[in-house]
Amino acid sequence: LHGTMSVKNKNLYIGGVKCENVAKKYETPLYIFDEKLIRKNCREYVNYFKVKENNNKVAYAGKAFLPRYMCQLIKEENLYLDVVSGGELYTAYKSQFPMEKILFHGNNKTIDEIEMGIKLGVGIFVVDNFYELDLIEEICERYNTIQDIYFRITPSIEAHTHEYIKTGQIDSKFGFALTNGDLYEALEKVKEYKNINLIGLHAHIGSQIFEVDPYMDAVDIMMNLIKKIKENYNIEIKEIDLGGGIGVYYTKHDTPKTIKEFCESIINRVEKTCEKLKINKPVLIIEPGRSIVANAGSTLYTIGSIKDIKDIRTYVSVDGGMTDNIRPSLYQAGYECAVINKIGLDKINQVTVAGKCCESGDILITDTDIMEIQSGDILITTSTGAYGYSMSSNYNKIPKPAVVFVKDGKSKLICKRQSYKDLISLEL
Numbered sequence: 192l193h194g195t196m197s198v199k200n201k202n203l204y205i206g207g208v209k210c211e212n213v214a215k216k217y218e219t220p221l222y223i224f225d226e227k228l229i230r231k232n233c234r235e236y237v238n239y240f241k242v243k244e245n246n247n248k249v250a251y252a253g254k255a256f257l258p259r260y261m262c263q264l265i266k267e268e269n270l271y272l273d274v275v276s277g278g279e280l281y282t283a284y285k286s287q288f289p290m291e292k293i294l295f296h297g298n299n300k301t302i303d304e305i306e307m308g309i310k311l312g313v314g315i316f317v318v319d320n321f322y323e324l325d326l327i328e329e330i331c332e333r334y335n336t337i338q339d340i341y342f343r344i345t346p347s348i349e350a351h352t353h354e355y356i357k358t359g360q361i362d363s364k365f366g367f368a369l370t371n372g373d374l375y376e377a378l379e380k381v382k383e384y385k386n387i388n389l390i391g392l393h394a395h396i397g398s399q400i401f402e403v404d405p406y407m408d409a410v411d412i413m414m415n416l417i418k419k420i421k422e423n424y425n426i427e428i429k430e431i432d433l434g435g436g437i438g439v440y441y442t443k444h445d446t447p448k449t450i451k452e453f454c455e456s457i458i459n460r461v462e463k464t465c466e467k468l469k470i471n472k473p474v475l476i477i478e479p480g481r482s483i484v485a486n487a488g489s490t491l492y493t494i495g496s497i498k499d500i501k502d503i504r505t506y507v508s509v510d511g512g513m514t515d516n517i518r519p520s521l522y523q524a525g526y527e528c529a530v531i532n533k534i535g536l537d538k539i540n541q542v543t544v545a546g547k548c549c550e551s552g553d554i555l556i557t558d559t560d561i562m563e564i565q566s567g568d569i570l571i572t573t574s575t576g577a578y579g580y581s582m583s584s585n586y587n588k589i590p591k592p593a594v595v596f597v598k599d600g601k602s603k604l605i606c607k608r609q610s611y612k613d614l615i616s617l618e619l
């Protein structure tokens with residue numbers, strides 16, 4: 192049970208709202224979010240990452256889940272926002288998110304996206320490569336403006352996570368490598384360029400990481416770089432962005448650290464390393480996505496067909512699948528599930544939860560224990576708040592589910608369910 196989840200008479204409640212009633216009101220499949228838990232996570236980051244005392248910054252990684260309502264919530268909680276595309280930037284802009292609190296990421300921002308960011312006045316461009324560096328200088332010159340930037344570096348740290356979501360190793364499409372002289376060439380350019388102001392360094396070592404050690408290594412590498420860049424280029428690096436990636440609980444195999452433990456380890460390490468190297472303490476930035484929203488979101492499905500293949504396996508099919516949660520098929524990610532009005536009953540069956548897509552690989556959970564079930568029951572999969580809705584698709588022309596936020600006994604629709612009409616609305 193995460194956040195405000197509770198059980199009364201075997202019925203699951205989130206945010207004081209009975210899940211059964213939410214499913215009836217909005218229909219399934221449906222994403223349901225615990226607003227209090229999202230806000231609690233934001234506040235823990237702000238508190239333990241010393242936003243007030245040290246002027247550190249917490250930037251929510253919008254790629255995890257970014258409807259307009261989230262932009263407003265993130266703004267209210269005083270976080271910065273990390274965007275990675277013109278679309279995310281547009282969503283933030285249309286939600287009145289302050290542009291100066293935006294960090295613009297991406298390894299191939301298009302010319303249009305760069306121009307859009309500069310025109311809207313985004314706070315920081317996290318510059319990934321030479322192509323982008325040259326474009327920003329050129330476009331800023333045209334608009335007669337100066338842009339603050341960070342350099343994204345590839346720190347050559349191997350974090351233990353899935354191959355597809357590793358980013359810190361040397362063989363990566365992201366960032367300036369430290370080992371082949373690229374970063375130094377980029378620094379030479381910055382010294383020459385008049386419309387670019389390099390204020391920080393960024394590294395993101397991967398996602399769904401449970402250990403703090405790779406972050407400690409990143410801190411050490413970045414602090415040493417600050418010193419070296421000051422000595423060799425006379426450029427003052429004032430901000431260090433350590434990316435996101437803090438792991439969360441999906442199943443009992445996951446052993447996440449708390450937000451407090453993570454933040455404190457990083458802050459202590461920075462202090463120690465600064466003392467050792469005799470450099471000023473930089474402003475620190477962290478970019479959590481998953482650890483803010485994953486556990487706050489769940490998905491409600493209606494169970495349809497139940498196919499029992501004697502002595503082999505029972506397939507329980509639901510009215511969603513890889514279209515609303517691609518993570519099991521893409522990363523072999525694990526999830527937990529339950530029937531929302533049978534919580535606490537003994538889990539007597541072993542089943543495989545399948546989606547409704549025309550694809551054998553559309554399996555949400557393989558061989559999971561579950562209580563007595565029948566067609567028509569509402570199944571909940573928990574911890575689907577990050578990279579669920581944001582990675583959803585219209586494969587098989589299946590409409591995207593609605594998204595509902597619950598809090599203090601009330602539910603609020605924040606994204607409408609797609610209609611069949613919506614599905615063909617762009618087709619001429």
Ligand code: LLP
Nearest residue numbers: 252395398399435436437478479480481578
């Ligand atoms: N900052 C940067 C530069 C990133 O690339 C990412 C994630 C984050 C922050 C946020 O990481 P988080 O705290 O959410 O782990 N779709 C995959 C995850 C890909 C993450 C890509 N970058 C998944 O579903 O697991």
